[in-house]
Amino acid sequence: MATFKLLLLPGDGIGPEVMAEVETVISHLERTGLASFAIERDLVGGAAYDAHGKAISEEAMRTAQAADAVLFGAVGGPKWAGVPYDARPEAGLLRLRKELGLFANLRPAICYPALADASALKRELVEGLDLMIVRELTGGVYFGEPKEIVTLETGEKRAVDTQLYTTGEIDRIARVAFDLARARGNKVSSAEKHNVMKTGVLWKEVVTKVHADYQDVALEHILADNCAMQLVRAPKQFDVIVCDNLFGDILSDVAAMLTGSLGMLPSASLGAPDPETGKRKSLYEPVHGSAPDIAGQGLANPIAMIGSLAMALRYSFGLGEAADRLEAAIKSALAGGVRTRDIAGPGANAVSTKDMGAAIVRALENG
Ligand code: NAD
Numbered sequence: 001m002a003t004f005k006l007l008l009l010p011g012d013g014i015g016p017e018v019m020a021e022v023e024t025v026i027s028h029l030e031r032t033g034l035a036s037f038a039i040e041r042d043l044v045g046g047a048a049y050d051a052h053g054k055a056i057s058e059e060a061m062r063t064a065q066a067a068d069a070v071l072f073g074a075v076g077g078p079k080w081a082g083v084p085y086d087a088r089p090e091a092g093l094l095r096l097r098k099e100l101g102l103f104a105n106l107r108p109a110i111c112y113p114a115l116a117d118a119s120a121l122k123r124e125l126v127e128g129l130d131l132m133i134v135r136e137l138t139g140g141v142y143f144g145e146p147k148e149i150v151t152l153e154t155g156e157k158r159a160v161d162t163q164l165y166t167t168g169e170i171d172r173i174a175r176v177a178f179d180l181a182r183a184r185g186n187k188v189s190s191a192e193k194h195n196v197m198k199t200g201v202l203w204k205e206v207v208t209k210v211h212a213d214y215q216d217v218a219l220e221h222i223l224a225d226n227c228a229m230q231l232v233r234a235p236k237q238f239d240v241i242v243c244d245n246l247f248g249d250i251l252s253d254v255a256a257m258l259t260g261s262l263g264m265l266p267s268a269s270l271g272a273p274d275p276e277t278g279k280r281k282s283l284y285e286p287v288h289g290s291a292p293d294i295a296g297q298g299l300a301n302p303i304a305m306i307g308s309l310a311m312a313l314r315y316s317f318g319l320g321e322a323a324d325r326l327e328a329a330i331k332s333a334l335a336g337g338v339r340t341r342d343i344a345g346p347g348a349n350a351v352s353t354k355d356m357g358a359a360i361v362r363a364l365e366n367g
Contacts, residue, residue, distance in 0.1 A: 003036040004317050007067040009044040009060070012080075012089060013290025014353075015073025017298065018305035021357030022071060025306055025326065028361045034322045035313070040067070044096075045075025045089035045290075055092030064096055065281075069316040071308060072096070072285040077292040093285075097137065100281040102269035103169070104176040105137040105248065106311070107287065109235075109255035109265070114334040118260030118343055121232065126258050131238040132184065133255055134177040135248025137269060139169045140199075142245050165199045165244065170206040172272060177242035178214040185239030187218040191227040191247055203244065228254055252287075262288040263301030263342045266308035268315055282316045284308035294341075298352040301340040303330055306360060329363035336363070 006026075010019035029035045042060035043051055051057075055075070064070050075089035083089075096102070111119060111129035119126045144162030151157050174190070181188045190207045194200035204221050211219045222230070224247040230237060231254050243251060256265055265288070271281035286304030294300055307330065314323035334343075338359040341350040351359070 001033065001036050002317075003038050005066065005068045006037045006039050006312070007060075007063050007070045008039060008041045009056075009064075009070060009092075010041070010047075010073040011043075011045040011075040011092075011290065012047055012077050013074055013292050013295040014288075014300035015045075015075065015290055017295070017300050017353050018286065018302040019071070019073045021302035021353060021360075022305050022309050024357045024361055025309060025364070028364055029322060029326075032364075034325075035317065035319055044072065044092040046077055046080040046083075048092060049080060049083055049087055049089065054087050055089055056095055061095070061099060064100060064283075068279070068282075069312045070096065070100075070283040071305075071312060072283055073305065074286065074288060074290040076290050077295070096283055097269060100269075100283060101138070101271040102281065102283055103136060103138040103272070104173055104270045105135040105252075106176075106180070106268040106270065106315075107133045107135065107252040107255065107265065108267075108307075108311075109133070109252075109259050111259045112264075112331055112334050114331075114337075115260045115264070115343055118345070120257050121235070126235060129235055129258060130184075131235060131255060132180060132240045133248060133252040134173065134180065134240060134242040135252055136165075136169065136173045136244050137248075138245075139165055140245035163197065163199050163244075163246070165202060167202065167206050170203050171210055174207045174210040174242060175213075176270065177240050178210065178217050181217045181240040182214070186216065187220070187239040188214075189220050189222050189227065189238055189241045191222050191224040191241055191243040191251065193224050193247075194221075195223060199244065207242070224251070227251060231255055231258070256287060261301065261342045263304055263340065264307070265304050266306075266311050268308070268311045270315065280316070282312065284312045284316075298354060299341050299350075300353045301342050302353050302357050303340075303360075306330065306357070325364060325367055326360075329360050329367055332363040332367065333359040 010016040116127040141163040144164035192200035313319040344350040
């Protein structure tokens, strides 16, 4: 059995609590011979700042570069509100994304039948929802230059952000989306604004060109504003949605609300495949933050973190079957009525972070 190098970076707030449940699941996977891991652990975010004066140490960066996958908890909290900008907790995550070249952000939005009533939409619109947003993460208007606020001669100020994409950047993210669609519902919806933006024109052109290599996958082009509307009107029409950094930021948050709770949503960020080994650098993390309001109380929902491990099994370790089993165990624990406070509903019984982790491991054992 192959051994996979996994770096665990629990971070701050509820990060260590939800990561502890991932470790429980990993121990189970190892006990049952499903996988073998060489695990390293390190600090990130505020915890790293307290220890080293920076949001991630050089040593942790080296370990991340050498790992087959990084599992990241969450960073930040009021304790570090006053630290210098370059050492703020989020800088650790941004550095990892940049130096590992993680250009593809995958955010699934899955609505478990047992939780369909927790969604902002009607049950029939979201029950069984399973879509994936593929967001370009390292380009576009968040990074394009010039990016500045200048004072004009009149004294008025002018702010500029630059939306910028190259054919190469669009080509590689489109390929990630088409490859994913092949293993899912075989449909890609490419969202842009070619009606008003030049980057939209190029985006549509390149995605259409890449599609020639994926004739078996259905492709639709959709204006990003219409995509937002369709996501809240009839979200089950989508399989994979691919979009730029800005639209992806917004559309993935809309999709998140379809599923009920922040504590349920995993994500993956992938780099380019290594030309020799085909392996991609990768980082997996829950969508939620460090939730300082509930940290240390055993109230956090560990499902987003455990779901992030499932994504690592599938996308970094080629263990699709183990990922399926883990996702089925999450579904089964929920179907059995186990709920942390965030998904329990008012007045209903809620279990602790540890109990939810244990229920998922029990479901794995019985599955
Ligand atoms: P948050 O996601 O931490 O919390 C928002 C709300 O959701 C809170 O009420 C919290 O209790 C709840 N929540 C979040 N995750 C939960 C879980 N697993 N189980 C149950 N409830 C959960 O967002 P925020 O409050 O805006 O930010 C708090 C801190 O986290 C800030 O310092 C922020 O900068 C940081 N943050 C970090 C990341 C990251 O590490 N990737 C992402 C977002 C925010």
